[in-house]
Amino acid sequence: SLFLDHNDAISTFEFDKETDLVLEDTLYNFDIYRLKKPLYPGDSLKLSFSVKNKPNTSIRKNSSVVSNGTFINNRLFPTFGYPGGELTDDKTREKYDLPPNKLKPHPSDSTALGNTYISKDADWIDFEATVSTSKDQIAIAPGYLQKEWIEGDRRYFHYKMDSKILNFYAFNSAKYEVVQDQWNDVKLEIYYHKDHDYNLDRMMKGMKAALEYCSSNFSPYQHRQLRIIEFPRTSGGFAQSFPNTVPFSEDIGFIAKVDDSEEGGNDYAFFVSVHEVAHQWWAHQVIGADVLGATMLSESLSEYVTLKVIEQVNGKKKMRKFLKRSLDTYLTQRTFERKRENALMYNDGQGxxxxxxxxxxxxxLSDYIGEKTLNKALSKYVKKVAFQEPPYTTSIDLLNHIKEVTPDSLNYLLDDMFETITLYQNRVVETKSEKLDNGKYKVDIEFKVSKYRNDEKGRAFYGDREKDSITYQTDEMKKPEYSVFLEDYIDIGIFGEDDDENETELYLKKHKISSIHNKISIIVDKEPKEVGIDPYNKLIDTNSEDNRKKIEN
Ligand SMILES: [Zn+2]
Structure with a gap:
C-alpha cells in the first residue's frame, strides 16, 4: 500500500498503476492506497497530481499566492509516507489514553538511517520546473534559468538544476529589482522590492564571506550561482536556505535598521546571510539521518561558520557579543523546556x-583544539559524507572525526560539550595586586571552578560514580561544594587599560585546574585593572557575570 500525505487544497492524484483508495482521512488529509499488483524493489510508479487552492473568502485566505511577494515551498505538494505530526505533549496524550509518543531514534540505531531529516520520501533528486506568474513579475526556483517567455498575460520561467539536490525547494514571485555581483566564478544576485535597498551591501558581503570561509575550509561550493530573494514579513520573519536559493524575509534583512556601531549589536542582515549560505554545505552537502542530533550537523555548524566569519570580518568584540547572547539565550530558554533537554549530539531539534x-x-572547541585543526576534521568529514546515499550520517560520525584530532588531555571537553549537559560555575573570589621593585606587578587571584551535569529533566548530578566527583569544604562551611572530577584547562586572564581607558589583555593563558578552590599568583608588566577565570565566557557557565573581578588597591 501507499501512504499519501497532502494538504487541504483541491487536489487530484493519479497513479500509472492500478490502485484502490482504502482510507481517506479528510481531517488530516492523509490517504492510503492499495496497489492492485505489488511493487517490487527497484520498480517504479508515477504519480501525476494537481493542486489548486480553494477560493479565498472575505475572512479566510486559502491561497498562498499574494499580489506581490509570493513564497511557496514544496509542502504545497503531496508527500509519500507516514507524516508523523502526532501529539507530542505527554500530559495531553495521557488525557486521551495514548502511550508516551515515540521520539526520534537514537543515532546509534543503524536501522534508522535510511532517510534524511529533510525528506522522508526522497533521497537526492533531479530538479526541473517551469513556473508562470504575472507578466510584470519574476518567478524564481532553484536551478538555472533555461528559458523565459511570455504567453498571453503570463510570464514563464524554466529552471533546471545541473546536479542532484535534496527534495527541498521553493518558489518566489514578485516585482523584483535585481542587484548582481560575482564571487570567483559564482554569480551572485539579490532580488529585492524596489525601495528596500538599505542592506544590500551587507547581504552581498555576507554571501561572499560565507562562500570564502566554507570553500576554503571545507569543500568547493557545488553551484555556479547564489541568490537571495526577498519575501514579505506576512510570510514570516526568517530566512531559509534552498539549493543555490535563499528566500529572506524583509523583516530580518531588507528593511532592517541595523545598529552595528561600537555600542550596538551585530549586523544581522550580514550574519543571517552568512548562516544561510553556510547551509549550502551544512545541509545541502552534508545532511543527517532522521535521528536525534541531526540538526547539530546543519544548524550548529552553520552557526559556527557565522561566529567565525563575524570574528574575522567584524572583530573579536562583536564575536563576543554574539557568544554572550548565545549563552544567555541558552540558559534562559532551557528553563522553559517542557519535554526534555538532551545533550547537543542527541538533541530533539530545539533551537x-x-x-x-x-x-x-x-x-x-575551535579555541581549545585550534580553528585549523577543527576545520581540517570537518573537511575530512565533508569529503566522506557529502551527497552520500543512505545510510545517512549522524552526529556520532562527526564526533568520531573530531575525536581523531583531539588530544587525550582534552577528551573531557567532548564528554562535557557533546555527550552530556555540563555547566560550569566559575567565579573569582578575591584578587589583589602589588607593584614590585622592578616595576612589574604581582597579581593574586583566588577563584573557584566547578561543574555539574544535568539529566534530561534538569536534575543536577556530579558523576555516575562516587569517584567521578570532588568536593571542597572549610571549617566554616556547613556543607561541602561538589564538582564533577576536574582536570580542566581554563583561561585565566588579567586586563589593563590603555590611555583611552580601553581594555587591554595583559595575560591570557589556559591553566590546568584540578580542584574547586584555587589560588594563583601571576606577574604582569603593566598595571592590572581586572582579572577573570574564563573571562571571555567560552564555557557554558550558569553565571557569566561573576567570572571577572576588578582589582581594588
Ligand atoms: Zn539555519
Missing part, C-alpha cells in the same frame, strides 16, 4: 540547543 548551545560548543 536553543542546536543554535545557541551549538555555537558556543563549536566556538569553544
Amino acid at each position: 536553543y540547543i542546536h543554535y545557541q548551545k551549538g555555537s558556543l560548543v563549536f566556538y569553544a
Whole structure:
C-alpha cells in the first residue's frame, strides 16, 4: 500500500498503476492506497497530481499566492509516507489514553538511517520546473534559468538544476529589482522590492564571506550561482536556505535598521546571510539521518561558520557579543523546556540547543583544539559524507572525526560539550595586586571552578560514580561544594587599560585546574585593572557575570 500525505487544497492524484483508495482521512488529509499488483524493489510508479487552492473568502485566505511577494515551498505538494505530526505533549496524550509518543531514534540505531531529516520520501533528486506568474513579475526556483517567455498575460520561467539536490525547494514571485555581483566564478544576485535597498551591501558581503570561509575550509561550493530573494514579513520573519536559493524575509534583512556601531549589536542582515549560505554545505552537502542530533550537523555548524566569519570580518568584540547572547539565550530558554533537554549530539531539534548551545560548543572547541585543526576534521568529514546515499550520517560520525584530532588531555571537553549537559560555575573570589621593585606587578587571584551535569529533566548530578566527583569544604562551611572530577584547562586572564581607558589583555593563558578552590599568583608588566577565570565566557557557565573581578588597591 501507499501512504499519501497532502494538504487541504483541491487536489487530484493519479497513479500509472492500478490502485484502490482504502482510507481517506479528510481531517488530516492523509490517504492510503492499495496497489492492485505489488511493487517490487527497484520498480517504479508515477504519480501525476494537481493542486489548486480553494477560493479565498472575505475572512479566510486559502491561497498562498499574494499580489506581490509570493513564497511557496514544496509542502504545497503531496508527500509519500507516514507524516508523523502526532501529539507530542505527554500530559495531553495521557488525557486521551495514548502511550508516551515515540521520539526520534537514537543515532546509534543503524536501522534508522535510511532517510534524511529533510525528506522522508526522497533521497537526492533531479530538479526541473517551469513556473508562470504575472507578466510584470519574476518567478524564481532553484536551478538555472533555461528559458523565459511570455504567453498571453503570463510570464514563464524554466529552471533546471545541473546536479542532484535534496527534495527541498521553493518558489518566489514578485516585482523584483535585481542587484548582481560575482564571487570567483559564482554569480551572485539579490532580488529585492524596489525601495528596500538599505542592506544590500551587507547581504552581498555576507554571501561572499560565507562562500570564502566554507570553500576554503571545507569543500568547493557545488553551484555556479547564489541568490537571495526577498519575501514579505506576512510570510514570516526568517530566512531559509534552498539549493543555490535563499528566500529572506524583509523583516530580518531588507528593511532592517541595523545598529552595528561600537555600542550596538551585530549586523544581522550580514550574519543571517552568512548562516544561510553556510547551509549550502551544512545541509545541502552534508545532511543527517532522521535521528536525534541531526540538526547539530546543519544548524550548529552553520552557526559556527557565522561566529567565525563575524570574528574575522567584524572583530573579536562583536564575536563576543554574539557568544554572550548565545549563552544567555541558552540558559534562559532551557528553563522553559517542557519535554526534555538532551545533550547537543542527541538533541530533539530545539533551537536553543542546536543554535545557541551549538555555537558556543563549536566556538569553544575551535579555541581549545585550534580553528585549523577543527576545520581540517570537518573537511575530512565533508569529503566522506557529502551527497552520500543512505545510510545517512549522524552526529556520532562527526564526533568520531573530531575525536581523531583531539588530544587525550582534552577528551573531557567532548564528554562535557557533546555527550552530556555540563555547566560550569566559575567565579573569582578575591584578587589583589602589588607593584614590585622592578616595576612589574604581582597579581593574586583566588577563584573557584566547578561543574555539574544535568539529566534530561534538569536534575543536577556530579558523576555516575562516587569517584567521578570532588568536593571542597572549610571549617566554616556547613556543607561541602561538589564538582564533577576536574582536570580542566581554563583561561585565566588579567586586563589593563590603555590611555583611552580601553581594555587591554595583559595575560591570557589556559591553566590546568584540578580542584574547586584555587589560588594563583601571576606577574604582569603593566598595571592590572581586572582579572577573570574564563573571562571571555567560552564555557557554558550558569553565571557569566561573576567570572571577572576588578582589582581594588
Ligand atoms: Zn539555519
